[in-house]
Amino acid sequence: MKKNTEQLELEFQEKIDNEIKIEPKDWMPDAYRKNLIRQISQHAHSEVIGMQPEGNWITRAPSLRAKKILLAKIQDEGGHGLYLYSAAETLGVSRDTFLQWLHQGKAKYSSIFNYPTLNWADMGAIGWLVDGAAIVNQVSLQKTSYGPYSRAMVRICKEESFHQRQGYEIMTKMARGTKEQKQMAQDALNRFWWPALMMFGPHDSDSAHSSQSLKWKIKRESNDTLRQRFIDKTVPQAELIGLTVPDPDLELQPNGSYKTGEINWDEFWNVVKGNGPCNKQRLAHHKKAHDEGRWVREACLAFAEH
Amino acid sequence: MKNKLFKYTLRLGDNALILGHRLSENCSKGPYLEEDISITNTALDLLGQAEAFYKYAAQVEDAGRTEDDLAYKRPENEFYNLQLTEQPNGNFAHIQVRQFFIDAFNYYLFSQLKESKDPTLAAIAAKSLKEVTYHLRRSSEWMIRLGKGTPESNQKTQQALEDLWQFTHEMFVADEVDETLLKEGIAADLHKLKEHWDAKVNEILEQANLQRPEDGYHATGSKKGYHTEYLGYILAEMQYLPRAYPDAKW
Numbered sequence: 006m007k008k009n010t011e012q013l014e015l016e017f018q019e020k021i022d023n024e025i026k027i028e029p030k031d032w033m034p035d036a037y038r039k040n041l042i043r044q045i046s047q048h049a050h051s052e053v054i055g056m057q058p059e060g061n062w063i064t065r066a067p068s069l070r071a072k073k074i075l076l077a078k079i080q081d082e083g084g085h086g087l088y089l090y091s092a093a094e095t096l097g098v099s100r101d102t103f104l105q106w107l108h109q110g111k112a113k114y115s116s117i118f119n120y121p122t123l124n125w126a127d128m129g130a131i132g133w134l135v136d137g138a139a140i141v142n143q144v145s146l147q148k149t150s151y152g153p154y155s156r157a158m159v160r161i162c163k164e165e166s167f168h169q170r171q172g173y174e175i176m177t178k179m180a181r182g183t184k185e186q187k188q189m190a191q192d193a194l195n196r197f198w199w200p201a202l203m204m205f206g207p208h209d210s211d212s213a214h215s216s217q218s219l220k221w222k223i224k225r226e227s228n229d230t231l232r233q234r235f236i237d238k239t240v241p242q243a244e245l246i247g248l249t250v251p252d253p254d255l256e257l258q259p260n261g262s263y264k265t266g267e268i269n270w271d272e273f274w275n276v277v278k279g280n281g282p283c284n285k286q287r288l289a290h291h292k293k294a295h296d297e298g299r300w301v302r303e304a305c306l307a308f309a310e311h
Numbered sequence: 312m313k314n315k316l317f318k319y320t321l322r323l324g325d326n327a328l329i330l331g332h333r334l335s336e337n338c339s340k341g342p343y344l345e346e347d348i349s350i351t352n353t354a355l356d357l358l359g360q361a362e363a364f365y366k367y368a369a370q371v372e373d374a375g376r377t378e379d380d381l382a383y384k385r386p387e388n389e390f391y392n393l394q395l396t397e398q399p400n401g402n403f404a405h406i407q408v409r410q411f412f413i414d415a416f417n418y419y420l421f422s423q424l425k426e427s428k429d430p431t432l433a434a435i436a437a438k439s440l441k442e443v444t445y446h447l448r449r450s451s452e453w454m455i456r457l458g459k460g461t462p463e464s465n466q467k468t469q470q471a472l473e474d475l476w477q478f479t480h481e482m483f484v485a486d487e488v489d490e491t492l493l494k495e496g497i498a499a500d501l502h503k504l505k506e507h508w509d510a511k512v513n514e515i516l517e518q519a520n521l522q523r524p525e526d527g528y529h530a531t532g533s534k535k536g537y538h539t540e541y542l543g544y545i546l547a548e549m550q551y552l553p554r555a556y557p558d559a560k561w
Binding site: 053056057060063064065067068069070071072073076077079080083084086087090125178182183185186290291293294295297298299300301302303304305307308311 | 328332335336339341343347354358361362365379383403455457460461467545549552556558559560
């Protein structure tokens with residue numbers, strides 16, 4: 006029996022090494038399944054909780070075009086949440102359970118959404134920096150070893166690159182606008198720069214799930230590699246529109262790559278543990294909507310059973 | 312005549328904008344994710360309709376205003392949306408009842424307007440009718456699902472019908488703008504529209520085990536720019552940036 010499991014594990018790793026996707030009904034180690042459930046549901050929750058900080062500006066979007074684009078973008082995020090919950094459900098956990106874990110604080114979502122959106126340029130900063138960081142990660146995840154997750158990523162990446170461009174467009178308009186608009190743009194960059202860098206997670210040396218995830222090709226590249234790719238892509242974009250990256254230690258190196266100052270990891274872990282500016286607010290908002298929707302979901306079920 | 316066409320088109324835009332705005336407030340607050348996305352989708356359709364009507368209104372007016380000026384720089388008493396569109400989201404039953412009343416109205420309105428002698432109004436109506444046909448199907452299904460779901464959902468939906476009924480009458484109140492443009496073959500016939508609307512509402516409520524409310528107070532005045540207290544807050548929020556930074560381009 007024991008040999009059997011060993012054999013299965015060997016075959017499993019062989020598939021992974023040969024870039025053959027793992028599908029829902031294939032045998033997989035329990036730890037692989039658990040790791041994926043954690044990562045995909047965290048990703049799904051991030052999309053859904055991420056609707057809130059942007060939703061905060063829908064009713065104040067300053068033009069009809071801006072309002073339509075923002076709404077469409079948030080709707081896309083909700084759609085990404087749907088694909089990802091569906092992908093996660095193929096691992097044998099229901100969406101209700103995922104939501105329960107979220108509400109109980111057992112499941113996390115990206116900490117970036119625990120920061121408030123305080124001026125209109127934040128809509129630009131989120132698209133440009135937050136979606137920009139997400140794309141770097143997600144492009145890499147298109148090659149992840151679990152089939153349903155990989156296919157969800159391919160779809161999501163197409164929409165995310167549009168989000169990143171519209172965010173940069175808002176930022177460009179603001180940075181080149183009136184004095185007040187420029188101030189809003191710089192203020193948004195000041196507040197979102199470091200949290201965006203934190204989105205890639207701890208340094209490789211401190212990342213609990215990284216090495217096993219890389220061996221199983223759930224993750225394809227390390228946190229630090231992806232973070233550096235994002236920095237090198239984004240710093241010149243900030244310079245192009247006349248904004249200053251809020252890092253006095255930022256330095257262009259001879260190899261064309263940027264060296265940055267140290268990330269405030271105390272802040273990172275604090276927000277992860279629930280002590281960020283909006284952790285309570287975001288979760289309470291989601292719970293409230295879910296609780297208020299209870300009678301609607303019950304009505305749907307009762308009607309379907311008639 | 313030009314002024315009447317401007318006003319008529321503006322009203323169509325205002326209805327779409329204010330209802331779209333109300334629905335957009337609900338983003339991330341839906342009872343489940345699929346429905347959250349659907350409501351946002353309806354909001355997007357309505358904002359698109361508002362933009363099309365405002366563009367045309369601005370063109371008819373020919374005073375150098377843009378569609379954004381019309382949305383963002385008019386005061387409350389120059390908005391002509393139906394009071395029903397500005398009513399707060401309340402609970403999910405209020406959202407769906409408000410939507411059902413207006414979808415039924417819009418469906419028969421655009422069905423007539425697509426035959427309008429004004430080619431631009433006819434074109435916008437024809438395009439919008441495709442969206443509104445789907446909206447009406449959706450909100451009718453919600454009426455039936457909620458009406459026949461559980462005793463709680465039936466009671467909440469009946470309450471929402473009672474709460475919003477007083478705002479349905481003004482949909483069919485014609486003023487001289489409607490009458491003049493009707494004679495020209497441009498506007499919709501509100502009398503005919505009411506017959507269709509009544510029949511549709513009766514049909515769906517009956518299927519849904521819901522009662523048509525008794526007539527009581529008739530809210531009215533939106534065609535003259537009179538509103539409920541809610542519109543002022545919608546505009547204060549919506550127009551905040553363009554009014555606080557009049558020189559800025561967004």
